[in-house]
Amino acid sequence: MTRIGMGLVGAGFVGPHHIDAVRRLGFVDVVAVAGSSEVSGREKAESLGVRKGYGSYQELLDDPDVQVVHNATPNHLHYEVTSAAIARGKHIVSDKPLAMTSAQAKRLVNEAQRAGVVAAVTFNYRGNPLVQQARVAVERGDIGTPHFLYGHYLQDWLLKETDYSWRLDPEKGGASSALGDIGSHWCDLAQHITGLKITHVLGDLTTVVKQRQKPSGSREAFQAGNGEGEPVDITVEDLASVLVRFENGVRGCFSVGQVCGGHKNDLVLEVCGAKASLRWRQEDQNELWIGHRDRANEVLQKDPSLLDERVRGYAHLPGGHQESWADAFFNVMREIYGCIAAGPPYPALPPMVATFEDGFRAHRIVDAILESAADGGAWTRV
Ligand SMILES: NC(=O)c1ccc[n+]([C@@H]2O[C@H](COP(=O)([O-])OP(=O)(O)OC[C@H]3O[C@@H](n4cnc5c(N)ncnc54)[C@H](O)[C@@H]3O)[C@@H](O)[C@H]2O)c1
Numbered sequence: 001m002t003r004i005g006m007g008l009v010g011a012g013f014v015g016p017h018h019i020d021a022v023r024r025l026g027f028v029d030v031v032a033v034a035g036s037s038e039v040s041g042r043e044k045a046e047s048l049g050v051r052k053g054y055g056s057y058q059e060l061l062d063d064p065d066v067q068v069v070h071n072a073t074p075n076h077l078h079y080e081v082t083s084a085a086i087a088r089g090k091h092i093v094s095d096k097p098l099a100m101t102s103a104q105a106k107r108l109v110n111e112a113q114r115a116g117v118v119a120a121v122t123f124n125y126r127g128n129p130l131v132q133q134a135r136v137a138v139e140r141g142d143i144g145t146p147h148f149l150y151g152h153y154l155q156d157w158l159l160k161e162t163d164y165s166w167r168l169d170p171e172k173g174g175a176s177s178a179l180g181d182i183g184s185h186w187c188d189l190a191q192h193i194t195g196l197k198i199t200h201v202l203g204d205l206t207t208v209v210k211q212r213q214k215p216s217g218s219r220e221a222f223q224a225g226n227g228e229g230e231p232v233d234i235t236v237e238d239l240a241s242v243l244v245r246f247e248n249g250v251r252g253c254f255s256v257g258q259v260c261g262g263h264k265n266d267l268v269l270e271v272c273g274a275k276a277s278l279r280w281r282q283e284d285q286n287e288l289w290i291g292h293r294d295r296a297n298e299v300l301q302k303d304p305s306l307l308d309e310r311v312r313g314y315a316h317l318p319g320g321h322q323e324s325w326a327d328a329f330f331n332v333m334r335e336i337y338g339c340i341a342a343g344p345p346y347p348a349l350p351p352m353v354a355t356f357e358d359g360f361r362a363h364r365i366v367d368a369i370l371e372s373a374a375d376g377g378a379w380t381r382v
Pocket of ligand 1: 011012014015035036037056057071074075077095097122123181218221
């Protein structure tokens with residue numbers, strides 16, 4: 001098999017997981033890492049065992065050995081890095097959100113289409129085998145017609161005023177914080193599992209921690225603060241609840257927040273249908289709850305032999321051997337690189353992978369929620 005060269009821009013919290021996932025594929029060479037400075041590029045490359053470390057993404061794009069660029073920079077750099085990579089004819093794996101605004105996201109959709117490159121966004125929870133099992137179960141009618149979706153995505157790493165992330169600075173994270181950062185995952189998963197688009201939203205947003213200590217240096221995601229820094233006012237939401245309408249009159253609601261003690265990465269999605277319900281919880285990701293009215297509820301444990309044959313290949317270990325976030329991330333990368341390896345004309349990404357169109361749609365949903373909240377909680381069309 002022809003080997004494929006990958007380059008990573010932004011090796012903070014999530015970037016190294018992109019490297020782990022592609023290394024596992026066996027036919028991908030991690031060629032280079034680009035950091036925010038020469039020193040950080042070199043240090044990151046060394047610590048990740050990557051041959052070349054660059055001080056700017058432009059140098060990485062100039063490297064002819066890099067065919068696929070992974071963009072794991074903070075949000076404000078997404079558009080420029082992704083757009084430049086596409087202009088150089090590189091395939092692109094952008095971490096979410098696709099850009100800072102819907103307008104930028106739409107431009108990227110068009111740029112990628114014109115260039116004919118493979119372009120994907122990492123809405124990685126789709127890669128979990130039991131998420132795929134849920135999707136297949138809905139599609140084959142196991143739960144009947146869905147009528148209600150609910151759940152939440154709660155974390156606690158921004159609970160204290162000493163906690164800080166660039167996500168809370170609209171110049172770096174965008175107009176939305178918690179909704180754009182993690183609410184977008186919930187919406188993507190809800191639409192992916194049911195095949196139903198979100199059409200209308202009604203949002204109630206708030207900023208629980210109104211002032212925080214901003215550190216003088218950079219701090220990567222999930223790192224607790226130590227009280228060092230200067231006080232800054234926070235204007236973006238760290239907590240939100242949203243009523244949702246899907247196509248076909250299907251109703252839903254979800255809450256997101258990064259200020260909820262004890263919730264580490266607590267993404268929960270339940271779909272209630274005419275016959276039964278399904279619930280998947282990221283923190284117990286090897287289980288799928290199936291709720292019945294006239295018989296005992298069930299818990300399907302992840303076990304390849306019990307999964308639909310279309311899903312089985314996403315489980316890499318026998319039953320009882322827990323799989324994790326990183327395995328789901330790998331599944332997404334495997335699908336993306338499968339398309340790249342097929343060569344031009346590149347096949348369309350399989351449904352499990354979020355496209356740039358999906359990334360654009362995620363932006364439009366967040367825009368509509370912000371608009372709804374600004375209107376005092378009015379129903380707003382996406
Ligand atoms: N898919 C997921 O589940 C998931 C999880 C976490 C983060 N993310 C997304 O990934 C992106 C990165 O998030 P993170 O949590 O890893 O952030 P982070 O702050 O931990 O890491 C960002 C890295 O980018 C580097 N960087 C900054 N400017 C740069 C530049 N000009 N060139 C190269 N590198 C630069 C920083 O030094 C840092 O190492 C965000 O857009 C976030 O939304 C996605």
